[in-house]
C-alpha cells in the first residue's frame with residue numbers, strides 16, 4: 650500500500666499532483682507538505698507545513714506518516730535562481746540530499762523532477778538525446794544535473810529507488826508557476842483573458858519545449874508505477890509533448906480570441922536562459938522503457954486552458970475578454 654509524502658505541494662505541479670494522487674490511492678494515503686502554511690493553500694484534505702531543509706523535521710514527518718514514497722517537488726526555478734543563486738543552490742541541493750538521505754534510512758522510494766535546464770548550449774538542440782553532453786550555464790541547471798547524479802548515487806550506494814523526469818516547460822491553469830523561464834506560456838493566457846493582450850519577455854521566435862500539465866502528472870504516475878526491471882535509466886528521463894514559439898502560441902490563442910494582441914520586450918536574463926536550452930527533447934527512451942505517450946498537442950492545450958481558466962475567472966470578465 651502506497652503512502653506518499655509530497656514536498657513543495659503548494660506549487661504548480663504539486664497542487665494538481667496531490668489531487669490526482671488522492672483520487673488514485675485514497676485521500677488518507679497522501680500527505681502534501683510545503684514551507685507555506687497549509688491554511689494558505691490546502692483546501693482538499695490533511696496537509697502539513699514542512700521545510701525540507703530541516704533534516705530532523707523531514708525525518709520525523711516521514712516516519713510519523715509511514716511514507717512509502719516521497720515526491721520531492723520543492724525547488725527554485727530557473728529565472729528566480731539567477732536572482733539568488735546561493736539560495737537556489739541551498740534549496741535545490743540541500744532539500745534533495747535530505748530527501749534522499751531520509752529515503753535511504755526509511756526505505757522510501759523517491760520521485761524528483763529534473764528539467765530541460767539540465768542541458769546547456771553545447772547540447773544538441775533538436776532534439777537533445779537522453780544521454781548527451783550536460784554543461785548548463787544556469788544555477789538551476791547546475792542543481793538539476795547534480796540532482797540527477799545524486800539520485801543515481803543514492804540508488805547505487807544505498808539502493809534508493811529514485812526516479813525522475815526531465816520536464817520541459819509546464820503549462821497549467823490551476824496554480825501559477827513561479828520564477829521559471831517558460832512561465833510566459835502560462836502568463837499569456839491570464840493576460841489574454843484579463844486584458845486581451847500580452848507583452849512577452851522572450852523574442853517571438855524563441856522555440857521551447859513544452860507540455861500540458863495533465864500529461865506531466867500522468868508521466869509522473871506512470872514512471873513511478875513502472876516495473877523497475879523495465880527501466881534501464883530509472884532517473885532523469887527526457888519527456889516531451891510539443892515545442893512552439895511565443896508567436897506560434899499567440900496564433901493558436903487567436904483561434905479562440907481573434908482580437909488578441911502580443912508585443913515583445915525581451916528580458917535579457919530569461920532570453921539568455923531560453924537560448925541556452927535545447928529546442929526539443931528526444932523522449933524515445935521513455936517511450937520504449939515505460940510506454941510514455943503524450944496526449945496534448947498545442948491546439949488541444951490552448952482549448953483546454955481557455956475552458957479551465959474561464960471556469961475559474963469571474964464569468965463576466967472571461968465573457969468580455971473572449972469576444
Ligand code: AKB
Nearest residue numbers: 726727764829830831
Ligand atoms: C523553468 O522555466 O525554470 C522551468 C523548467 C523548464 O524547468 N519551467
